[in-house]
Amino acid sequence: MTLNRISFLGRVALSVAVLVLATSAVYAQTAPASPATSQGYDSRWDVPMLFSYLGVHGSDKFDTGGSGTNPFTNFSYSSVNLGAYTGVSYYFNKNLGIEASFASHDNGQNDGVNSLGVGPIYRFRRNNVTYFFHGQINLVDIVGPNQDAPNNYHNPWSYGIGTTVGTGADVALPKFKFLSIRIFQADYTYDKVDFGPYAGQILNTNHLGGRANLNNAQLSTGLVWHVGSIAPPPPVTLSCSATPTSVYPGDPVTVTGTAGALAPKASPTYTWSSTSGAVMGSGPTVTVSTKTPGSYTV
Numbered sequence: 001m002t003l004n005r006i007s008f009l010g011r012v013a014l015s016v017a018v019l020v021l022a023t024s025a026v027y028a029q030t031a032p033a034s035p036a037t038s039q040g041y042d043s044r045w046d047v048p049m050l051f052s053y054l055g056v057h058g059s060d061k062f063d064t065g066g067s068g069t070n071p072f073t074n075f076s077y078s079s080v081n082l083g084a085y086t087g088v089s090y091y092f093n094k095n096l097g098i099e100a101s102f103a104s105h106d107n108g109q110n111d112g113v114n115s116l117g118v119g120p121i122y123r124f125r126r127n128n129v130t131y132f133f134h135g136q137i138n139l140v141d142i143v144g145p146n147q148d149a150p151n152n153y154h155n156p157w158s159y160g161i162g163t164t165v166g167t168g169a170d171v172a173l174p175k176f177k178f179l180s181i182r183i184f185q186a187d188y189t190y191d192k193v194d195f196g197p198y199a200g201q202i203l204n205t206n207h208l209g210g211r212a213n214l215n216n217a218q219l220s221t222g223l224v225w226h227v228g229s230i231a232p233p234p235p236v237t238l239s240c241s242a243t244p245t246s247v248y249p250g251d252p253v254t255v256t257g258t259a260g261a262l263a264p265k266a267s268p269t270y271t272w273s274s275t276s277g278a279v280m281g282s283g284p285t286v287t288v289s290t291k292t293p294g295s296y297t298v
Helices: 008-031
Strands: 045-059 060-063 080-091 096-105 114-127 129-142 159-171 176-196 200-202 206-207 210-227 237-243 253-260 285-288
Touching: 045 060, 045 096, 045 176, 080 114, 080 210, 096 129, 114 159, 129 176, 159 210
Parallel strands: none
Antiparallel strands: 045 080, 045 210, 060 210, 080 096, 096 114, 114 129, 129 159, 159 176, 176 210, 200 206, 237 253, 253 285
């Protein structure tokens, strides 16, 4: 049976995904470009656009009661061969981020599963391949199992909860630094929904009711859009000055060092040495004694 309905959850999530892609395109035009290399780079935002397969394992376990005793035995759900996965990931640093995703598998033979999830994501890069691990808590929208004939049974779209854990790998494209190929994304998802008690026949269709606990394998592949970059921190700088620059033997010289490009909460530590004469003091400003004529290197 082909399901033509796209749930309200699916419409909202797809609208959000389109808005994210449009915003990302504007940001990509205005953000400073980072150097493109064949080894990829650490992006600030990732937007996957993937084809997805959902292997559904589980059945609708019926309750009795309601308007009558359920005459059916448990029905199993079928796998969904073609679906879609999208979302957006924001990275706080080059490794750790947070991800929001939407997966739509609403065109199964007798069922459909949509999910909207959020959770942490961790990545690390090896040359031109970026590996990641993620976990999510999901709001799911599930329909079925359904059949038009000969039994005419049906479960309407109903909300439930779920979880996702998985891993995957992205390969950078040297000539298109804003794109990667997600060669695989493999997820385990657990979904739980309660359809309520058996409601008997309504408009010649048996409303099954029951509870479904689904253990699913979700496999996805496609493209990943990268926006922004997480540049490494600039190297620390040090400027140094001496006052006065020329003195008579025995006159002291004051030397001042200033550290730059420090992290906001970092405090520098200064260590001084001299080729001639003693260094007195500590911190950014010290005094060098000049007992003999000559040049002094500090």
